[in-house]
Amino acid sequence: MVIKLILLVVFFAVMVTVGIYSRKHATSVDGYVLGGRSVGPWLTAFAYGTSYFSAVVFVGYAGQFGWKYGLASTWIGLGNAIIGSLLAWVVLGRRTKVMTQHLNSKTMPDFFGERFDSKALKITASAIVFIFLVPYTASVYNGLSRLFGMAFDIPYTVCVVVMAIFTGIYVIMGGYMATAINDFIQGIIMLGGIVAVIAAVLSGQGGFIQAIRQMAEIPSDVAVTAGQPGAFTSFFGPDPLNLLGVVILTSLGTWGLPQMIGKFYAIKDEKAINTGTVISTLFAVVISGGCYFLGGFGRLFDNPSIYDAETGAVVYDSIIPYMLSTLPDILIGIVVVLVLSASMSTLASLVLTSSSTLTLDFLKDNVMKNMGEKKQVRTMQVLVVFFIVLSVVIAMDPPTFIAQLMGISWGALAGAFLAPFLYGLYWKGVTRAAVWASFAAGVGITVSNMFLKYIESPINAGAFAMIAGLIIVPVVSWITPKLKKERVDEIFTCYDEKVTITKKRSLEG
Numbered sequence: 250m251v252i253k254l255i256l257l258v259v260f261f262a263v264m265v266t267v268g269i270y271s272r273k274h275a276t277s278v279d280g281y282v283l284g285g286r287s288v289g290p291w292l293t294a295f296a297y298g299t300s301y302f303s304a305v306v307f308v309g310y311a312g313q314f315g316w317k318y319g320l321a322s323t324w325i326g327l328g329n330a331i332i333g334s335l336l337a338w339v340v341l342g343r344r345t346k347v348m349t350q351h352l353n354s355k356t357m358p359d360f361f362g363e364r365f366d367s368k369a370l371k372i373t374a375s376a377i378v379f380i381f382l383v384p385y386t387a388s389v390y391n392g393l394s395r396l397f398g399m400a401f402d403i404p405y406t407v408c409v410v411v412m413a414i415f416t417g418i419y420v421i422m423g424g425y426m427a428t429a430i431n432d433f434i435q436g437i438i439m440l441g442g443i444v445a446v447i448a449a450v451l452s453g454q455g456g457f458i459q460a461i462r463q464m465a466e467i468p469s470d471v472a473v474t475a476g477q478p479g480a481f482t483s484f485f486g487p488d489p490l491n492l493l494g495v496v497i498l499t500s501l502g503t504w505g506l507p508q509m510i511g512k513f514y515a516i517k518d519e520k521a522i523n524t525g526t527v528i529s530t531l532f533a534v535v536i537s538g539g540c541y542f543l544g545g546f547g548r549l550f551d552n553p554s555i556y557d558a559e560t561g562a563v564v565y566d567s568i569i570p571y572m573l574s575t576l577p578d579i580l581i582g583i584v585v586v587l588v589l590s591a592s593m594s595t596l597a598s599l600v601l602t603s604s605s606t607l608t609l610d611f612l613k614d615n616v617m618k619n620m621g622e623k624k625q626v627r628t629m630q631v632l633v634v635f636f637i638v639l640s641v642v643i644a645m646d647p648p649t650f651i652a653q654l655m656g657i658s659w660g661a662l663a664g665a666f667l668a669p670f671l672y673g674l675y676w677k678g679v680t681r682a683a684v685w686a687s688f689a690a691g692v693g694i695t696v697s698n699m700f701l702k703y704i705e706s707p708i709n710a711g712a713f714a715m716i717a718g719l720i721i722v723p724v725v726s727w728i729t730p731k732l733k734k735e736r737v738d739e740i741f742t743c744y745d746e747k748v749t750i751t752k753k754r755s756l757e758g
Contacts, residue, residue, distance in 0.1 A: 256582045264419050267430045271423025278625050281424035282355050282605045283515040290524035292429040295436035297512045298532035303389050303595035312568035315544025318492050319481025322545045326538030332500035334533040338526035344674040345513035351743035357507035358610040364673050365681045375610035385658035386599045389592045390644035413637045420597045421630045428597045435590030442587030443539040494709035502659045505667025508602040604632035660711020664691025668718030677737045682729035687718040
């Protein structure tokens with residue numbers, strides 16, 4: 250217990266110190282929200298990765314999908330690395346940086362407002378961000394609390410409040426820069442921790458080969474494979490179609506999430522994008538691939554404590570905590586700090602995104618006129634407190650499983666934003682009506698499915714909402730009035746601007 254507490258005290262002390270150090274970067278709106286648009290590749294890549302993977306992935310997703318799909322759940326982690334990190338950086342990174350800087354937009358709703366010349370789109374997008382980031386924030390606490398309960402026997406309430414207070418302190422003081430530096434530190438902890446945990450868990454099962462052998466002997470309880478043994482160690486697992494839905498939601502979803510895309514707004518230069526792409530992808534391979542690979546062995550830890558006493562159903566969120574409860578104390582301490590790191594970095598990113606969006610896209614010029622630079626920063630700091638308190642209140646009585654909460658949040662946000670944002674960066678022909686249609690489809694499909702349940706899994710509903718948006722935007726754009734040609738041409742001139750670079754960066758000329 251002493252070792253665990255020392256690790257926690259050191260961890261929180263470092264977080265607060267970084268917040269104090271970063272105060273000098275948080276005096277202007279650009280500095281507070283985007284770190285002055287001069288954040289290097291390592292900080293940006295780790296900020297992207299740690300915002301991507303939290304307790305939701307480590308506890309909720311790894312436990313649930315590892316139990317359902319066995320070792321094939323590792324494909325989710327690899328999909329996150331290739332589609333959610335590598336392709337996101339390659340396809341979106343450079344163009345997002347160039348166009349958002351040209352439009353002087355600081356948030357995703359701001360981008361929609363400027364790119365499609367519509368204040369109504371900007372306000373609606375900020376409302377969608379506000380409504381759907383809150384359940385995601387609550388789900389982050391939920392995953393963490395189960396680990397704290399296992400390691401320290403600390404009440405859930407205490408755990409949530411302490412985490413919220415420390416996250417609030419460094420985000421309020423240092424803004425984006427404090428978040429990015431802390432993300433880097435937390436990312437290193439996550440990398441070391443996941444490797445140590447996987448090694449320890451497999452070693453406790455007699456090594457990798459022995460663990461695989463035991464997994465292969467478990468008969469599948471999924472109707473698709475008619476109870477054949479070996480399904481949980483097969484290449485695509487017992488249910489490939491639903492596995493694909495999870496890969497699409499958790500990988501392609503990042504392309505439309507404001508807290509993820511915001512990292513590209515802040516990146517420094519071309520070199521930082523190239524380096525950041527490689528670092529971010531490798532980070533995702535280790536963290537996400539490692540989490541799902543670990544979760545894939547969940548059925549070896551079948552125990553009465555992971556079942557609901559009344560219904561007899563598997564409580565997916567308790568699989569990973571039970572698996573880790575068998576580890577030595579020092580490793581449990583490392584795991585707690587690992588998941589705390591992942592969760593606090595995600596939480597910081599979420600509350601910063603929510604507060605900046607509400608301030609810059611909704612309150613400024615609409616509710617509060619003549620907001621100066623200082624007043625905007627102060628308002629964002631107050632809203633950080635508001636969002637943290639709101640998420641704590643929801644987290645005290647969290648509905649459904651973690652994965653379902655996150656599925657609803659990701660589905661609505663990415664379903665609404667992904668298509669118009671992606672097409673808006675590349676294609677001049679996107680119309681205002683197409684953006685409205687994508688917003689309506691993304692939110693409509695996700696919310697209606699919550700009540701009507703025409704798609705059984707909210708994960709698959711989210712994946713469907715994203716794919717629907719990618720079809721709806723070009724179709725609606727072809728049949729609705731175009732934006733003013735002069736305005737759109739002027740926006741796209743940012744890509745044609747001539748720059749001088751060294752032969753080391755390009756062989757042309």
